[in-house]
Amino acid sequence: MPPSDALFIVFNRASGHGNRDELAPAAEAACEAAGRPCRLFPVEHPAELATIAADAVRQAREAGGIVVAAGGDGTINGVAQAVLGSGCRFGVLPRGTFNYFARTHGIPADLDGALRVLLTEQAVPVQVGLLNGRVFLVNASLGLYPQLLEDREAWKSQFGRSRLVALGAGIATLLRGHRSLRLTVELPGESREVRTPTLFVGNNALQMEQVGLPEAxxxxAGRLAGVVLKPVGRWDLLRLLARGAFGQLGDADQVQNFAFHRLTVKARTFGARRLKVATDGEVLWMPLPLRFEVAPHPLLLIRPPGLAQERREAQAAAASEAAA
Structure with a gap:
């Protein structure tokens, strides 16, 4: 069937700030005004996301329509997992706290602006990362970073969802201490043994630019960004956190960063069969070895053309810092 303008919107009722029920009527009103058909797929519980997203993709393929994810980076990740390789176009209505995927592609955080992009712009191919076949759009990691995410969610359940709460949770985690991982990291034609508190793989250029890492x-250029921390104490970790907040992490001696298309990670701990990992903020256990790679097929994302304004500002700030 030839492509249509129908929208199939999967939305997480638990995502975002303010009125959780504003998305459905706003989306229906915007689509009606634009003469665009739409169907809504509400997600009440996280366990339902994969099934509902798969249903939305099936219906969109039959209609030649567009699958839309409305929620935070975790919800967007789950819908993208279903969309990848389907041939469907993909849209985003960001409703989370950080919204890195939407921001790096110039999709506004406000609902009206995001709907306007969705209803007026064209699809552009964008890169997807895979960890053992699981999609990540922003980042994937193991070691200290998944622990930071788990602690952040515990703080958010107690104190609410905000960037200040996330920062406080991160500081508390670093002060509590950590254990280093002993890993074998394999790149094509190269193998190295590392001891590190965390291995971080980025697929979001804006996030890399904001903390000052050159792999943005x-x-x-179509690769992923690897970041490994050397073994350091808790106070050094706090200093690294501060450097990242000021966009200076790339200058730190304790940070090793590199770019790649494919990376395999094995544990050097005897008997280890799996490791705790995080993909776009979702924490899970995954069997070893871990294989990070660029997906062979991109997502066809509805987004404004050109470099996002926030990325232009980040690059200008980095250039100004380098010239100073």
Whole structure:
């Protein structure tokens, strides 16, 4: 069937701030005004997301329509997992706290602006990362970073969802201490043994730019960005956190960063069969070895053309810092 303008919107009622029920009527009103058919797929519980997203993709394929994810980075990840390889176009209505995927592609955080992009712009191919076949759009990691995410969610359940709460949770985690991982990291034609508190793989150029890591350009060129921390104490970790907040992490001696298309990670701990990992904020256990790679097929994302304004500002700030 030839492509249509129908929208199939999967939305997480638990995502975002303010009125959780505003998305459905706003989306229906915007689509009606634009003469665009739409169907809504509400997700009440996280366990339902994969099944509901698969149903939305099936219906969109039959109609030649567009699958839309409305929620935070975790919800967007779950819908993207279902969309990848389907041939469907993909849209985003960001409703989370950080919204890195939407921001790096210039999709506004406000609902009206995001709907306007969805209803007026064209699909552009964008890169997807895979960890053992699981999609990540922003980042994937193991070691300390998944623990930071688990602690952040515990703080959010107690104190609410905000960037300040996330920062406080991160500081508390670092002060509590950590254990280093002993890993074998394999790149094509190269193998190295590392001891590190965390291994982080980025697929979001804006996030890399904001903390001051040069691999943002590598992501633009179709690769993933690897970051490994040398073993350090808790106070050094806090200093690294501060450097990242000021966009200076790339200058730190304790940080090793590199770009790649494919990376395999094995544990050097005897008997280890799996490791705790995080993909776009979702924490889970995954069997070893871990294989990070660029997906062979992109997502066809509805987004404004060109470099996002926030990325232009980040690059200008980095250039100004380098010239100073």
């Amino acid at each position: 350009r590598a992501i633009d």
